[in-house]
Amino acid sequence: LRDVTKIPSEDLPTYFTLPFHAYEAGNIGWAPAFEADSAAVTVHAPIFDADAKEMKPEGDEQMRMSFLDAAKQLAKAMGSNVHDGSGAVDAVDVGCSTGRSAAMLRASLGSGAFVRGVDLSAHFLAVACSNQESGKGLFQKAN
Secondary structure, eight states: OOOOOOOOGGGSOGGGTSOBTTBTTOSOSHHHHHHHHHHHHHHHTTTTSTTSOSOOTTHHHHHHHHHHHHHHHHHHHTTOOGGGTOSOEEEEEETOTTSHHHHHHHHHHOTTEEEEEEESOHHHHHHHHHHOOSSSEEEEEOO
């Protein structure tokens, strides 16, 4: 992983450095970045169970795919052909975290798509870059 441990705190919004869940130093740093993917899968596991009692491992993917389906419908309504996976398109995932949605977006848009993931946390971006497999995409720190 890239060395991003020296990030000026004055560049971050205050809420990043306030205690958040189990993170006394806020939702910034290696611990939140390394735990984000497992937390997302756990939190989203019961989403598609009507009673929210059953933990479904595919809940995270289903939640993200429902968003991507809506985005593709919007793109189609705006005259784009990305809904069939053949159109070249540039997309931005703002607040991309560890890149889970960006990777799914890139896969769902087809081989001509380029997805840029942007996040304020260089720690989350380092994890996103590490998670990224082959494919078109770029993750960068927002200013």
